[in-house]
Amino acid sequence: AQSVTQLDSHVSVSEGTPVLLRCNYSSSYSPSLFWYVQHPNKGLQLLLKYTSAATLVKGINGFEAEFKKSETSFHLTKPSAHMSDAAEYFCVVSGGNQGGKLIFGQGTELSVKP
Amino acid sequence: DAGVTQSPTHLIKTRGQHVTLRCSPISGHKSVSWYQQVLGQGPQFIFQYYEKEERGRGNFPDRFSARQFPNYSSELNVNALLLGDSALYLCASNGQGTLNYGYTFGSGTRLTVV
Numbered sequence: 321a322q323s324v325t326q327l328d329s330h331v332s333v334s335e336g337t338p339v340l341l342r343c344n345y346s347s348s349y350s351p352s353l354f355w356y357v358q359h360p361n362k363g364l365q366l367l368l369k370y371t372s373a374a375t376l377v378k379g380i381n382g383f384e385a386e387f388k389k390s391e392t393s394f395h396l397t398k399p400s401a402h403m404s405d406a407a408e409y410f411c412v413v414s415g416g417n418q419g420g421k422l423i424f425g426q427g428t429e430l431s432v433k434p
Numbered sequence: 435d436a437g438v439t440q441s442p443t444h445l446i447k448t449r450g451q452h453v454t455l456r457c458s459p460i461s462g463h464k465s466v467s468w469y470q471q472v473l474g475q476g477p478q479f480i481f482q483y484y485e486k487e488e489r490g491r492g493n494f495p496d497r498f499s500a501r502q503f504p505n506y507s508s509e510l511n512v513n514a515l516l517l518g519d520s521a522l523y524l525c526a527s528n529g530q531g532t533l534n535y536g537y538t539f540g541s542g543t544r545l546t547v548v
Contacts, residue, residue, distance in 0.1 A: 364477070421482060421490050
């Protein structure tokens with residue numbers, strides 16, 4: 321079975337400092353992994369996806385994530401936080417042989433201080 | 435181009451009532467999925483449809499049902515509403531029915547059951 325664990329429920333950074341949101345996954349299959357962002361009262365926006373190509377994935381708004389099979393991790397990073405990055409972030413793994421099912425983590429709330 | 439559109443954006447229902455939520459995918463997208471997001475949690479998979487056929491079903495009771503129409507739009511129906519059905523219901527579309535392309539989410543329907 322597939323699962324994903326986001327290691328921090330809340331992360332707070334200062335504007336201009338690096339962001340690290342941690343995610344570990346469990347999968348019986350070669351997984352597809354995603355990061356989505358959700359701003360208050362908005363839908364989910366795809367930040368980036370890993371689908372067995374390059375292990376370092378670049379996404380929108382300066383975010384990137386590295387797939388590490390040996391550590392079963394897919395941490396999200398950004399060199400310099402911006403106030404507009406404040407939102408809820410979800411790490412997501414595909415449902416393996418269950419077609420299009422996405423399995424979401426519990427989310428990490430990112431706060432950015434001026 | 436229009437994204438994934440959902441209607442209504444908000445609604446309030448009484449316990450025991452029935453509700454129908456609607457979703458129009460991105461033009462050309464043949465796969466639609468439904469997710470339930472309870473406050474403070476990650477979205478949970480309810481259904482996936484591709485080419486008008488059910489491709490996956492999450493762990494939800496039979497009170498939840500869905501269908502996809504020839505134009506690929508979709509309805510989610512919930513019967514005998516319970517207080518615990520209060521949530522944000524998200525619809526997502528995908529052009530290929532596989533995960534390699536990621537999913538585009540709508541802004542959701544906020545359902546409150548009183």
